[in-house]
Amino acid sequence: MTQPLFEMIDVDVAFHLKDGTYKALDGISFEIQQNEIVGIVGESGCGKSLTSLTMMNLLHRSSERTAGKMRLNGKVLNEQTDWHQIRGNEMAMIFQEPMTALNPLMTIGKQMTESLKQHTNLSKNERKEKAYEVMREVGLSRVETLYRSYPHELSGGMRQRVVIAMALINEPDLIIADEPTTALDVTIQAQILHVFKSVMKKRQSSLVFISHDLGVIKEICDRVIVMYAGRIIETGAVEDVFSHPKHPYTKGLLRAIPTYSKRGYPLYTIPGTVPPLQERKNGCLFVDRCAERMPQCIVDRPFITGELGHYASCHLIYEEDGVDADDSARKCLQNI
Amino acid sequence: MKRLTYKLLSSILTLFIVTLLIFFMFQVLPGNPAQIILGIDADEAQIKQLEQKLGLDEPLTTRYMQWVQGIFTGDLGESLKYQMPVIDVLKQRVPVTLALALSSLVLTALLAIPLGIFIAMKQDKWYAFVLNLFTQLGIAIPSFWFGFLLIYLFGVKLGWFPTFGYTAWSENPMQAIRSFILPSVAIAVSNIAVVVRYLRNTILDQTTMDYVRTAKSKGVKDHQVMSRHIVRNAFIPVLTIMGMIVADTIAGSIIIENVFALPGLGSLLIQSITSRDFPLIQALVSYIAIFVIVINIVIDLLYRIIDPRIKKKG
Amino acid sequence: MRVKKNLSLHIGYVLVGSLTLLMLVSLIYTPYDPNQMFPDERLQGPSMEHWMGTDNFGRDILSRVMEGAQTAFLIGALSVAIGLSFGLLLGSMSGYFGGWIDELIMRLIDAMMALPGILFAIVLVAVFNPSLTITIIAIGIMSVPSFTRIIRSCFVQAKEFDYVKASKAKGATHVRLMYHHILPNSLSPIIVAITLSFSSSVLAESGLSYLGLGVQPPFASWGRMLKEAQPFIAATPSYIVIVGVVITCMVLGFNLLSDGIRDANARK
Numbered sequence A: 001m002t003q004p005l006f007e008m009i010d011v012d013v014a015f016h017l018k019d020g021t022y023k024a025l026d027g028i029s030f031e032i033q034q035n036e037i038v039g040i041v042g043e044s045g046c047g048k049s050l051t052s053l054t055m056m057n058l059l060h061r062s063s064e065r066t067a068g069k070m071r072l073n074g075k076v077l078n079e080q081t082d083w084h085q086i087r088g089n090e091m092a093m094i095f096q097e098p099m100t101a102l103n104p105l106m107t108i109g110k111q112m113t114e115s116l117k118q119h120t121n122l123s124k125n126e127r128k129e130k131a132y133e134v135m136r137e138v139g140l141s142r143v144e145t146l147y148r149s150y151p152h153e154l155s156g157g158m159r160q161r162v163v164i165a166m167a168l169i170n171e172p173d174l175i176i177a178d179e180p181t182t183a184l185d186v187t188i189q190a191q192i193l194h195v196f197k198s199v200m201k202k203r204q205s206s207l208v209f210i211s212h213d214l215g216v217i218k219e220i221c222d223r224v225i226v227m228y229a230g231r232i233i234e235t236g237a238v239e240d241v242f243s244h245p246k247h248p249y250t251k252g253l254l255r256a257i258p259t260y261s262k263r264g265y266p267l268y269t270i271p272g273t274v275p276p277l278q279e280r281k282n283g284c285l286f287v288d289r290c291a292e293r294m295p296q297c298i299v300d301r302p303f304i305t306g307e308l309g310h311y312a313s314c315h316l317i318y319e320e321d322g323v324d325a326d327d328s329a330r331k332c333l334q335n336i
Numbered sequence B: 001m002k003r004l005t006y007k008l009l010s011s012i013l014t015l016f017i018v019t020l021l022i023f024f025m026f027q028v029l030p031g032n033p034a035q036i037i038l039g040i041d042a043d044e045a046q047i048k049q050l051e052q053k054l055g056l057d058e059p060l061t062t063r064y065m066q067w068v069q070g071i072f073t074g075d076l077g078e079s080l081k082y083q084m085p086v087i088d089v090l091k092q093r094v095p096v097t098l099a100l101a102l103s104s105l106v107l108t109a110l111l112a113i114p115l116g117i118f119i120a121m122k123q124d125k126w127y128a129f130v131l132n133l134f135t136q137l138g139i140a141i142p143s144f145w146f147g148f149l150l151i152y153l154f155g156v157k158l159g160w161f162p163t164f165g166y167t168a169w170s171e172n173p174m175q176a177i178r179s180f181i182l183p184s185v186a187i188a189v190s191n192i193a194v195v196v197r198y199l200r201n202t203i204l205d206q207t208t209m210d211y212v213r214t215a216k217s218k219g220v221k222d223h224q225v226m227s228r229h230i231v232r233n234a235f236i237p238v239l240t241i242m243g244m245i246v247a248d249t250i251a252g253s254i255i256i257e258n259v260f261a262l263p264g265l266g267s268l269l270i271q272s273i274t275s276r277d278f279p280l281i282q283a284l285v286s287y288i289a290i291f292v293i294v295i296n297i298v299i300d301l302l303y304r305i306i307d308p309r310i311k312k313k314g
Numbered sequence C: 001m002r003v004k005k006n007l008s009l010h011i012g013y014v015l016v017g018s019l020t021l022l023m024l025v026s027l028i029y030t031p032y033d034p035n036q037m038f039p040d041e042r043l044q045g046p047s048m049e050h051w052m053g054t055d056n057f058g059r060d061i062l063s064r065v066m067e068g069a070q071t072a073f074l075i076g077a078l079s080v081a082i083g084l085s086f087g088l089l090l091g092s093m094s095g096y097f098g099g100w101i102d103e104l105i106m107r108l109i110d111a112m113m114a115l116p117g118i119l120f121a122i123v124l125v126a127v128f129n130p131s132l133t134i135t136i137i138a139i140g141i142m143s144v145p146s147f148t149r150i151i152r153s154c155f156v157q158a159k160e161f162d163y164v165k166a167s168k169a170k171g172a173t174h175v176r177l178m179y180h181h182i183l184p185n186s187l188s189p190i191i192v193a194i195t196l197s198f199s200s201s202v203l204a205e206s207g208l209s210y211l212g213l214g215v216q217p218p219f220a221s222w223g224r225m226l227k228e229a230q231p232f233i234a235a236t237p238s239y240i241v242i243v244g245v246v247i248t249c250m251v252l253g254f255n256l257l258s259d260g261i262r263d264a265n266a267r268k
């Protein structure tokens, strides 16, 4: 196998809160290959944003990576890493809120070229030309005027295009987009998705696309990671996960996608909510909401098992396949 | 433009209320003003004469209109004590107070801005708490008492600065600057403390904003995130207290001029109160109020320069 | 951070508490008669007989500081009462009714603030003659703008709360709504404003008295003590230092108290 672009190995992230320290990410492992588009999906509060912030080492003060490793192009990423060199250069990030992600007092042009200023020796004019180019690439027109505008003069969709262009401008190897379409209305959402698709086709970079909406993930991703309560509970190629979901949570998310054929019926929602940090115990964290739960689900944490790149962690899977839990865990660890 | 028009109209209304307040405050003087000014042993004729001179025989509204007009034309009658037009007395004193206020404001800006940024950046450290206590102390110390301490330490003990009085700029510029340093510091102390605390809070508010995270995600270094992004945004709320800071500086110089015996408006005010020179008091107070109101309009204009969002909304 | 923030509350308690105690004790006991002069013992530094030394007439400074505390607390309490009453009236009307009433009241407040801080009090004193009553009234009026603004913003916010809307729908009268529903829920910012106003009244009183426009004899005043001490700054610096420290402690105490209360409320 070729060397993956990015690897996260058994990472824990904990919050230091007033009443104690709680794990918000628990044993997260995945890898991103060159040119791959990976989706991360899960309800709000599952730890998707936290995962992306961990990748960029942008965690909030009250949280901390307490275990695990990360590698980018084989280089270990840790506290000693020169993150300023990596951010905006090798990895770039797109945030959810186009309304607040831009500095209200700085022109679009200045903000766009900031990472070029940081990472290249281009002259002011070259930076400007480069900015025009990327802005056009993401479908913005009248770029000279936009360059001199302030964020408040732009619509939400335009701002999000600017934010995307800003991430692309330095041709990073990996782009992380945290719910880039969630805050936008449906038609704009579709346009932005289209921008992503066309841009990624042209460029030699990988994309982590975070969304709570499996429908969006299906449209643009090669592979999907399903997260629940700070853990990865299923991962696999998009076709596999969509056609043969293994985990009851994934099945629930799939049922909840609004589609044409379900028109007129009340939309399905998984009953219950994601358990808060303080209530995450041993065992399967989905147990309170799972229609298929068994006694052991409360006590034992299910291992992640599977084959051909499609893995899930649920006690049902051992039952069906008759796999020995320990054995499959070993197999799984080898895969990582 | 709507916002600016509103600001101007409401300032005019404020101005109107100020003049009403000041004018009528001096009308409620218990007893006959002429009598009070002249003292009990004045005779009937003297009182009549002064009443006429002050225009007290006219109806109230006429006098108010004349007085307001006088504020704008500079014709505010004669000072009773100095026996010369009020406006001329003021003209003599204004430069000292303006220079004092200005140097104190410059000092405030020079010290408070870096200090506020520094404290905000060192939030987690123990000395943030100590610095916090120091700013609290700066607010609590009476400025005139701090002036005494400065006089004692730098004037009496070390002899670095003159302890009182002032040398005109035209006489000896170096000496003039030296005579302003201690009083400016005394006025500035509490303002520095206020601005430091406020700036620290607004900076901390800004640090949690999304755009800061965006800047970091571009690889911008921490000190540049602070200088390019956070500080400018943090300044907008600081502008709202700038009007108050300027007003407090004026109020501060009224007291401090008396501590350091500087011949500005502040010492003039106290002298004219002692000598019951009402035309002078009235004029002086009105001009200070107008000045404060104008400063507030100027600050509103500054907003539009700093914050591009306002221009659009108009 | 939590402990540290409580620390400012604690320091505030200690400072205000000990000054209150000093004031209370002075009501029944002072080491000397505050007005008794000892001509042979003028301008002494601190000693066993006179813990804070003596002033230019040979009076015991500690006793005078204690008596001055009475004046400071009296002026503080009464001027806060004045400021609060007017602030409540103006602020609640302004915030509750909005519209042109709000506009007019706010312009009045702006007009008062155009005479910054002590200047307003100075003008009042200029019109009437300086006395304890005028000082109290002047400082009280001086604090009206800040009370008005704080109470106004409480009312503006509270108007949007569901329970207020609900009682309005049930036909509660304006006065009932304002003073039975909104006001009790705005107590904590008002308490913070009261402590802050107390400290600024102490500062204002000392400034006025220093200028000779504040409290007149026979009432003792810290500000006037500073005025009396000024000519002797080179001879007996301890006099001026001690009185200034007392004033600073009082102001600092109330400021820290208000800071601590605000933080404690914010954490809730």
Ligand SMILES: Nc1ncnc2c1ncn2[C@@H]1O[C@H](COP(=O)(O)OP(=O)(O)O)[C@@H](O)[C@H]1O
Pocket (backbone or CB within 6 Å): A015, A017, A024, A042, A043, A044, A045, A046, A047, A048, A049, A050, A051, A060, A062, A276, A277
């Ligand atoms: N600042 C914070 N303080 C405490 N807990 C937090 C904070 N931010 C996030 N969390 C917790 O971390 C978990 C993951 O959050 P997040 O990554 O934002 O979820 P997602 O992006 O999937 O919606 C949530 O359960 C949330 O409770």
Ligand code: SF4
Pocket (backbone or CB within 6 Å): A247, A248, A249, A284, A285, A286, A287, A288, A290, A291, A292, A293, A294, A297, A302, A313, A314, A315, A316
């Ligand atoms: S492990 Fe048990 S509770 Fe968890 S998803 Fe599977 S069946 Fe449901």
Ligand SMILES: [Mg+2]
Pocket (backbone or CB within 6 Å): A045, A048, A049, A050, A178, A179
């Ligand atoms: Mg999120």
